[in-house]
Amino acid sequence: MPGQPPARRTVLKGAALAGAAGVGAAACSTESKLGHAKTPTPTAPVDLGAADAVPVGGAKLFREQRLVVSCPAKGQYKAFSAQCTHAGCVFDKVEGTEGNCPCHGSRFDVTTGKALRGPATAPLPEVPVKVTDGKLVAGPDA
Numbered sequence: 001m002p003g004q005p006p007a008r009r010t011v012l013k014g015a016a017l018a019g020a021a022g023v024g025a026a027a028c029s030t031e032s033k034l035g036h037a038k039t040p041t042p043t044a045p046v047d048l049g050a051a052d053a054v055p056v057g058g059a060k061l062f063r064e065q066r067l068v069v070s071c072p073a074k075g076q077y078k079a080f081s082a083q084c085t086h087a088g089c090v091f092d093k094v095e096g097t098e099g100n101c102p103c104h105g106s107r108f109d110v111t112t113g114k115a116l117r118g119p120a121t122a123p124l125p126e127v128p129v130k131v132t133d134g135k136l137v138a139g140p141d142a
């Protein structure tokens with residue numbers, strides 16, 4: 001049948017991708033391809049670089065570190081997990097002071113951690129943050 005081989009390839013390709021995603025999640029210690037992580041907040045201090053990279057009155061997403069830092073006023077910083085409390089995806093962007101989850105569209109106020117739009121309802125966990133020599137450090141001992 002002429003139509004059969006392509007359809008079969010599609011099925012096999014889908015199965016292979018599902019398998020690869022499963023292996024990735026099991027083998028990776030910090031996060032899978034979707035950005036899911038075992039713990040939503042750092043277990044050790046994380047260096048986030050220059051504090052002045054966070055705009056005053058705005059926020060900056062540190063996607064690799066799964067953190068978002070807001071700066072409500074000069075010299076004041078607040079850090080939250082950037083991992084959505086719905087199903088654990090990491091934000092893809094921050095617009096102003098709103099963090100956006102790419103998976104199902106939840107939005108969070110990254111100055112308070114509050115969920116602004118569902119499906120997520122739980123707030124983002126806050127993470128201690130401090131400035132040392134002009135650099136932001138977030139995490140348990142910050």
Ligand code: FES
Pocket residue numbers: 084085086087088089101102103104105106118119120
């Ligand atoms: S994981 Fe973020 S909205 Fe579902």
